[in-house]
Structures are given as C-alpha cells and as structure tokens.
C-alpha cells in the first residue's frame with residue numbers, strides 16, 4: 001500500500017482553450033475514439049485507489065454530462081473559476097469527504113497522454129515525501145532568456161530547469177490553504193506546486209515522460225493521437 005491516507009483527484013476542465021481556438025473547447029475534441037478529457041479521467045478511474053474525482057467545468061458547459069464517465073459514481077462535478085487555480089480550489093471544495101491529511105492528485109483535463117506508470121511513480125515517491133511531488137520533464141533544449149527588445153539577455157543553465165507537468169500531488173488541506181493564501185495576495189499561480197512554493201515549501205520533482213503533453217495548440221492534438229495510437233499505457 002502506498003499510503004494510509006485516502007487519495008482523491010481533481011481535474012480542472014473549465015478552460016476555454018483560447019490558444020487552441022475553435023468553437024468546441026479542446027477538452028471535448030475527439031482523440032483516439034474518445035474525447036480528450038475522457039482519456040484523462042479514465043486513466044485516473046482505472047486506479048482502484050482513488051476515492052473520487054472532482055471535475056471543474058466551465059459555467060456554460062453543456063457537453064460533460066453526455067460523456068460515459070459522467071455517470072461513474074466516483075466522478076463529481078463542480079463549476080470552475082476564471083483562472084485554473086480557482087477551478088482547482090472549487091473542485092477541492094466539492095470533495096466534501098476529504099480530510100486535510102489525505103492526498104489529492106490534480107491533473108489537467110488537457111493532458112490525455114499521461115501513463116499509469118508515471119502516476120504510479122508520482123504516488124510512490126510523492127506519498128513518501130514531506131511536501132508532495134509533481135511530474136516534470138527535464139529541459140532538453142538550450143534555454144534563452146530574452147530582454148524587452150527580444151534580444152538574448154542570457155543562456156540559462158538547463159541542468160536546473162524542468163517543465164512542470166501534471167498530475168501534481170499534495171496533502172488536501174495544505175493545497176487548499178496554499179491556494180487560498182495565494183488568492184488573497186493575488187500571487188500568480190499556474191500550477192499547484194507554485195502555490196505550495198509561495199508558502200515556503202519545496203515539493204519533489206519526479207521525472208515523467210515527455211509524451212505527457214498538454215493540448216495547447218492544434219498541432220498538439222495530432223501529436224497526442226500518435227502517442228496514444230495502439231499503445232499499451
């Protein structure tokens with residue numbers, strides 16, 4: 001057993017996909033015979049040790065209820081907010097039975113290619129860590145910082161740089177309080193780890209597959225199709 005505490009999950013799915021474009025939000029686009037979000041949710045549902053999954057939906061969402069996973073007794077719905085962090089905070093509130101010491105995995109609806117292997121690694125290492133952990137991918141390119149004109153200001157040491165992925169794993173109460181702390185101070189929080197970091201804590205980086213892409217632009221969908229095609233995950 002990974003932990004004596006329960007494990008819950010949150011799927012922020014209230015975004016409008018402004019960078020992707022199109023009429024239908026990217027989480028509902030078809031991908032390998034399902035929608036993008038169904039891959040993300042089904043991969044978590046396939047684990048028997050997740051007590052429930054709270055999905056944060058856009059206030060005008062009319063699609064989610066038509067998906068098969070919407071009828072799963074472990075899938076709860078709530079309305080998200082204008083920023084991703086607000087959507088996550090709302091979803092935590094929806095998990096009414098969670099205790100502060102329980103663990104919660106937060107995973108973007110828009111990351112349909114996450115593997116069971118990477119989730120298992122995250123849980124094994126994260127539940128053994130004092131703060132929690134996130135999946136992340138080491139930087140493979142040479143990285144530049146630009147100045148205001150767009151000229152190169154410096155070349156960064158990529159050996160210290162990682163791209164933050166999801167899922168991200170934290171104690172339920174600590175994450176709720178960290179998000180609230182940052183919201184009150186209007187700190188920019190683009191992932192759960194940054195909220196925890198603002199509170200002076202240092203989560204663990206767990207190396208995950210670079211196939212765990214976020215569908216952000218249209219080309220990403222074609223890449224995800226290739227990653228998911230006929231593959232044992």
Ligand SMILES: Nc1ccn([C@@H]2O[C@H](COP(=O)(O)OP(=O)(O)OP(=O)(O)O)[C@@H](O)[C@H]2O)c(=O)n1
Pocket residue numbers: 011012013014015016017018019020027056080081082083084085087088108109110111214215216
């Ligand atoms: N207010 C928001 C914004 C984003 N998300 C979710 O957070 C994940 C990652 O966000 P991103 O890829 O930025 O999605 P969008 O906000 O939809 O895209 P964009 O920034 O291009 O508008 C997605 O699953 C998205 O649905 C959310 O729940 N609530």
Ligand SMILES: C[C@](O)(CO)[C@H](O)COP(=O)(O)O
Pocket residue numbers: 084108163164165166190191192214
């Ligand atoms: C949480 C996240 O997926 C980590 O990379 C990301 O920060 C969310 O997406 P956004 O593009 O920053 O909204």
